[in-house]
Amino acid sequence: MSKGGKKGGTSRYGALLGKEMLELARSMKLVWVPLVFVALGIMQPVSIYYMPLILEHGGNLPEGTVIEMPMPLPSEVMSGTLSQFGVIGILVLVLVYMGVVSGERSSGTASLILVKPVSIMAYLGSKLTAMLLLALLSLLCGYLAAWYYTDLLIGKFAFGEFLGSFLLYGLWLAFAMAATLLFSTILRSSAGAAACVLVLLALLSIAANLAPHFAGWLPGALNSYAAQAANSTIEYTDVFVWVIVCTVLLIAGAYALSCTLLRNSATID
Amino acid sequence: MSTLLEVSGLSRSFGSVQAVNGIEFSVGEGRCVALLGPNGAGKTTTIRMLAGLLKPTSGAIKYAGQSERADVREGIGYLPQSPAFYPWMTGLEFAVYAGKLCGLGGREAGRSAGEWLERVGLKDAAKRKIGGYSGGMKQRLGLAQALIHRPKLLIMDEPVSALDPVGRREVLELIRELKRETTVLFSTHVLHDAEELCEDIIIINKGDIALQGSLEGIRNSYRKPIIELTMEPDEGSSRWARELVASVAAGQGGSNPLLADAMLQGNELRLSVREMEEARSHLLRSIVDNEVKLVRLQAGYSTLEDLFMKVVRI
Numbered sequence: 001m002s003k004g005g006k007k008g009g010t011s012r013y014g015a016l017l018g019k020e021m022l023e024l025a026r027s028m029k030l031v032w033v034p035l036v037f038v039a040l041g042i043m044q045p046v047s048i049y050y051m052p053l054i055l056e057h058g059g060n061l062p063e064g065t066v067i068e069m070p071m072p073l074p075s076e077v078m079s080g081t082l083s084q085f086g087v088i089g090i091l092v093l094v095l096v097y098m099g100v101v102s103g104e105r106s107s108g109t110a111s112l113i114l115v116k117p118v119s120i121m122a123y124l125g126s127k128l129t130a131m132l133l134l135a136l137l138s139l140l141c142g143y144l145a146a147w148y149y150t151d152l153l154i155g156k157f158a159f160g161e162f163l164g165s166f167l168l169y170g171l172w173l174a175f176a177m178a179a180t181l182l183f184s185t186i187l188r189s190s191a192g193a194a195a196c197v198l199v200l201l202a203l204l205s206i207a208a209n210l211a212p213h214f215a216g217w218l219p220g221a222l223n224s225y226a227a228q229a230a231n232s233t234i235e236y237t238d239v240f241v242w243v244i245v246c247t248v249l250l251i252a253g254a255y256a257l258s259c260t261l262l263r264n265s266a267t268i269d
Numbered sequence: 270m271s272t273l274l275e276v277s278g279l280s281r282s283f284g285s286v287q288a289v290n291g292i293e294f295s296v297g298e299g300r301c302v303a304l305l306g307p308n309g310a311g312k313t314t315t316i317r318m319l320a321g322l323l324k325p326t327s328g329a330i331k332y333a334g335q336s337e338r339a340d341v342r343e344g345i346g347y348l349p350q351s352p353a354f355y356p357w358m359t360g361l362e363f364a365v366y367a368g369k370l371c372g373l374g375g376r377e378a379g380r381s382a383g384e385w386l387e388r389v390g391l392k393d394a395a396k397r398k399i400g401g402y403s404g405g406m407k408q409r410l411g412l413a414q415a416l417i418h419r420p421k422l423l424i425m426d427e428p429v430s431a432l433d434p435v436g437r438r439e440v441l442e443l444i445r446e447l448k449r450e451t452t453v454l455f456s457t458h459v460l461h462d463a464e465e466l467c468e469d470i471i472i473i474n475k476g477d478i479a480l481q482g483s484l485e486g487i488r489n490s491y492r493k494p495i496i497e498l499t500m501e502p503d504e505g506s507s508r509w510a511r512e513l514v515a516s517v518a519a520g521q522g523g524s525n526p527l528l529a530d531a532m533l534q535g536n537e538l539r540l541s542v543r544e545m546e547e548a549r550s551h552l553l554r555s556i557v558d559n560e561v562k563l564v565r566l567q568a569g570y571s572t573l574e575d576l577f578m579k580v581v582r583i
Binding site: 107 | 317320321322323324340342343345347349351352353354355357358362366367369370371372374411414
């Protein structure tokens with residue numbers, strides 16, 4: 001064996017990540033997932049702007065009905081967009097990645113990859129990186145599209161608010177992706193993993209809304225913080241810092257737990 | 270000959286099923302070893318443990334010259350029973366990817382991938398998507414990706430059993446070439462493949478090693494004189510054959526010092542004999558006396574196939 005060309009773990013991580021990105025490009029996911037977010041982002045401002053017109057033509061309203069709706073604030077439209085991403089956007093991302101580990105294990109490609117001298121941290125790390133890149137890229141595209149149409153149809157929306165709410169919501173998506181990675185490692189069934197992640201995310205959001213005093217420091221609270229950031233009513237309290245710290249720790253924990261579980265599972269492939 | 274791989278007390282159970290039951294063997298450097306056994310004998314389980322994909326319930330697998338910290342996977346190339354690739358990748362891309370995962374730098378991985386694809390005969394298909402490859406092409410790509418980092422030991426699980434006769438021939442020829450350069454261990458349920466390629470065989474049955482050793486040694490020490498008879502299917506001949514089988518079975522050779530074992534299948538009688546000359550003349554006399562309608566009589570030696578069938582049927 002030649003020693004000259006041997007490289008350390010980072011180049012293997014690079015190779016693994018390169019494969020993940022190539023797969024995203026070849027399967028067109030790098031195109032259509034951001035497009036779904038763009039469609040969602042455009043829909044919110046456009047449908048609000050044309051709502052009186054839609055009601056006028058769609059409903060069985062008597063001739064001469066006058067519909068007057070106060071135009072919402074741009075910040076309300078933008079935070080409404082985020083809740084659109086929270087339902088359909090997250091659903092799409094979770095469905096795209098529900099088999100990220102279990103799929104490779106059951107198809108048998110994992111056994112070709114993991115007999116090579118590759119560390120499990122690099123293997124799962126490359127997958128998590130690709131997931132985060134796709135999620136954040138999609139969110140950025142969709143949110144930019146929403147911003148553009150809000151600006152065009154409804155009114156100005158400041159950059160500071162845009163960035164703040166984007167980052168907070170991005171962290172929530174990152175948490176969703178880390179949870180998907182974890183459940184895809186635990187469960188052999190992709191559908192089961194998707195169901196578990198969606199239930200977990202729903203429970204966290206509901207808990208943060210229903211019992212903000214008890215669950216206010218959990219990642220679920222990021223939803224309302226992102227909306228507040230868009231409305232510039234956010235208060236940077238201790239709890240806010242806790243939410244950020246707790247979410248980052250949970251993402252790291254989900255990754256570490258996935259690595260441990262895969263390393264210690266009786267059958268790696 | 271130095272030992273490359275030493276396996277001791279290797280066991281694996283799935284629930285209450287004992288798939289591999291404390292097997293012990295070693296593989297010498299430069300040898301070609303076949304792990305032989307019927308379906309369900311525990312071959313794949315053993316191979317997967319050797320490749321590090323499955324954790325043993327107990328026992329140890331030791332690779333020679335392996336320090337505590339070294340990754341044993343550096344020295345192993347593994348080809349699973351039916352390798353699954355990414356269908357959206359081209360053959361060349363996958364081989365380069367495999368090279369990079371083994372720690373080769375980008376340029377070296379590319380060069381090595383090109384070389385190996387040419388050696389396995391995939392040069393023309395290198396730029397095509399793997400999704401369109403035939404079974405034989407996938408198997409050859411599997412060999413290329415397993416060998417990309419020049420491993421000391423090539424482990425293959427049933428490398429030819431899923432292939433048609435042409436693909437099978439191609440892959441067998443490739444293995445014949447490769448075994449000059451590296452140590453090879455492969456599993457198969459086809460004795461013929463093992464006889465053709467290997468120096469050593471390990472026959473396993475129901476999770477236990479039934480027999481192991483060098484092919485030559487086994488062939489010599491287990492070679493037994495046998496006589497095969499074919500008769501016409503009439504009543505008298507059948508009765509004679511049945512009585513002969515019964516007498517061998519009853520006396521365990523005691524009442525019949527010439528015959529060690531007798532087996533009747535339809536109109537064919539297979540006899541393991543202790544002493545060829547005496548047994549043959551005794552048999553011929555008996556045939557004449559009992560007016561057995563003989564079609565064919567052949568004296569010869571038992572083959573490896575007979576031995577394989579015998580150890581596996583226990």
